[in-house]
Amino acid sequence: MxxxxxxxxxxxxxxxxxxxxxxxxxxxxxxxxxxxxxxxxxxxxxxxxxxxxxxxxxxxxxxxxxxxxxxxxxxxxxxxxxxxxxxxxxxxxxxxxxxxxxxxxxxxxxxxxxxxxxxxxxxxAWCDDFYLRLNSERLGRTYRRARGRLEAMGARVREARAGLFVWFSIRDFMETDSAEEEMEIHAQLMRAGVYVVPGSKLYGADPGWIRLIFSVGEEELDEGLKRIESVLKKRRKKTA
Incomplete structure (x- = not known):
């Protein structure tokens, strides 16, 4: 499969x-x-x-x-x-x-x-020439927007070519290399009003990865990234 x-x-x-x-x-x-x-x-x-x-x-x-x-x-x-x-x-x-x-x-x-x-x-005319072309352009634009913001926060982002999501690492914001701390950060993001999927729930080989869906409007995406940044900033101080 x-x-x-x-x-x-x-x-x-x-x-x-x-x-x-x-x-x-x-x-x-x-x-x-x-x-x-x-x-x-x-x-x-x-x-x-x-x-x-x-x-x-x-x-x-x-x-x-x-x-x-x-x-x-x-x-x-x-x-x-x-x-x-x-x-x-x-x-x-x-x-x-x-x-x-x-x-x-x-x-x-x-x-x-x-x-x-x-x-x-x-x-x-609608499906191939309009919708799929426009959808690809918008996915690429929001992917680059999300990737740029995440990298500016200090997260490591894996290059993507397809899909509705970006896979990024928060290991630099963790004190321990454990699934438990990954889930702790996930809980903090949830309390900040952001729903993402922790890597351990997607069978990630190593703790500290997150899947973020970026296929939303730019205003909504920016607000979500702002909330993620607020959590990671606090984690950065703690790990420093």
Whole structure:
């Protein structure tokens, strides 16, 4: 199971890496599932042009084992339409599709929602030429805004290429390298009126990482960052 683009890191994987991973799965007869829920939420960092590859869906690459290769997508992230409850599974596995069709009898998406989703995706002038382009520009702008403010506070920010979030380290504001202190800082941020996700809840390898969603209006983003800064300033004095 691969989350591509990655949540919470915002990474985009190269076609070569994807091909190599599919090759490993094919040799060992393991199913390869690519969750591409953020596939259309790609942006570029204009301040630091990245050498990282652009996004390539698994669907655009050769499949060494087509029967065991599956791709997931939905409207909830790229279009902010979680309430429509539309999910997509792309697979050539006849057995899997037969099972999904059987389950869909009881878990199907309403026909009106099907129609609305098809109309939205079929409107190339609005969807491709307007919405996706504007969404990418705005995500890139707010990402750079959030990243700049966090780095000015003294936080270390991981470069991202996609998604709605930024992954940053608060280890320089911690006295101990522990998940307990990470959760203590999370509680302080909550009391300051900011909801973020601590890295330990996202299975981070090391304590002291936080995921911040930046896909909001600039005024709201600035207020959230201001509250984060108020907490980190106090932590800076304490750790100093």
């Amino acid at each position: 691969l989350v591509h683009p990655n949540n919470p890191l915002g990474d985009v994987y190269s076609p070569q890496l994807l091909t190599d991973l599919m090759g490993v799965c094919a040799r060992h007869e393991v199913h390869f599932i690519s969750d591409e829920i953020y596939a259309l939420s790609i942006f570029t960092d204009e301040d630091e042009p990245s050498s990282r590859p652009p996004f390539h869906s698994v669907l655009s690459l050769p499949h060494p084992d087509p029967e065991r290769t599956h791709v997931l997508w939905g409207l909830s992230k790229d279009f902010g339409l979680a309430g429509l409850r539309v999910g997509v599974v792309v697979s050539r596995c006849a057995e899997l599709m037969a099972c999904l069709r059987a389950v869909a009898i009881y878990k199907c998406t309403p026909h009106l929602v099907h129609h609305a989703s098809a109309a939205l995706l079929s409107d190339i």
